[in-house]
Amino acid sequence: xxxxTQTPRYLIKTRGQQVTLSCSPISGHRxxxxxQQTPGQGLQFLFEYFSETQRNKxxxxxxxxxxxxxxxxxxxxxxxxxxxxxxxxxxxxxxxGAGTExxxxxxxxxxxx
Amino acid sequence: xxxxxxxxGPLSVPEGAIVSLNCTYSNSAFQxxxxxxxxxxxxxxxxxxxxxxxxxxxxxxxxxxxxSSKYISLFIRDSQPSDSATYLCAMKRSYQKVTxxxxxxxxxxx
Numbered sequence: 001x002x003x004x005t006q007t008p009r010y011l012i013k014t015r016g017q018q019v020t021l022s023c024s025p026i027s028g029h030r031x032x033x034x035x036q037q038t039p040g041q042g043l044q045f046l047f048e049y050f051s052e053t054q055r056n057k058x059x060x061x062x063x064x065x066x067x068x069x070x071x072x073x074x075x076x077x078x079x080x081x082x083x084x085x086x087x088x089x090x091x092x093x094x095x096x097g098a099g100t101e102x103x104x105x106x107x108x109x110x111x112x113x
Numbered sequence: 114x115x116x117x118x119x120x121x122g123p124l125s126v127p128e129g130a131i132v133s134l135n136c137t138y139s140n141s142a143f144q145x146x147x148x149x150x151x152x153x154x155x156x157x158x159x160x161x162x163x164x165x166x167x168x169x170x171x172x173x174x175x176x177x178x179x180x181s182s183k184y185i186s187l188f189i190r191d192s193q194p195s196d197s198a199t200y201l202c203a204m205k206r207s208y209q210k211v212t213x214x215x216x217x218x219x220x221x222x223x
Contacts, residue, residue: 004156033210043157043201043213056210090156092211101147102211104156 002027004093004105012111018079021108025072025093031055032074033102034066037088049074050096081112116140119202119214128223132189136202136214139183143204143212146178148187151199151216160200161187192221 005024013019025032033056034046045058049068066076072093078085088109092102119136126132134148145164149157161176163169169176175188185204189196202214 006156035213042215045210045212048210055208058210101159101162103159104149106156109154 004091004103006089006091006105006108008108009106010109010111012113013081015081015083015112017081018077019081019110021076021078021089021091021110023074023076023091023093023105025074025091026103029093029095029103030072031094031096031100032068032072033092033094034074034076035090035092036060037090037107038086043090046076078110083112086110086112114139116212117202117204117214120217121215123218123220125220125222126192128192128194128221130192130221132192132196132219132221134187134189134200134202134217134219136185137183138185138204138212140204140206140212141180141183142206144207145205146176146185147203147205147211148174148176149201149203149213151201153198157201194221194223197221 007022031050033048035043037043048056052068063079068074088107090107092104094100094102117138148161150160151157166178166180173190177186197220199216199218201216203211205211
């Protein structure tokens, strides 16, 4: 059974640009969550999508957005990149029950220069 | 104050030692408790998953949840150098986001 796939694995962008990250969940999983991981803050929740609808949202500015497609694949977009957006962006998928386990991808490491 | 507190370490132990990792939390509504292991440059890997209070054992790993004290623990018996990683505690309410601790960096020295 394939795991969670995130693409690309590495990205280097310039301040002011925008970026789109992709996540393919485990087959049959309908919930996709996105997290930002930095050394100082740890894993910070960005948002969760279930059946193409945003179900939960973290405390990030509107520059961070996402969407989910009918096949459960999800994309995350960051506009007007800032140096502080440099981080490991992780996607997790789950079956979407009340407390089902979340399984993570390998992440996309974004560097903003 | 953070919802979930976890000592970032680093924690260094000799091979074969029993390792104890802990987290405290402030939100009494948390129902599901998890431990993840994260190797350098990898995504977190789910190790243990428990609902409500009690103990759960899986091989060399034991997870404990004490909801009355808002305290969770992960014990690793007979620790191995391959256990060297960052261990993240995590918890959630039904249908809500997962909240993570900062992670404890563990080094098991041969």
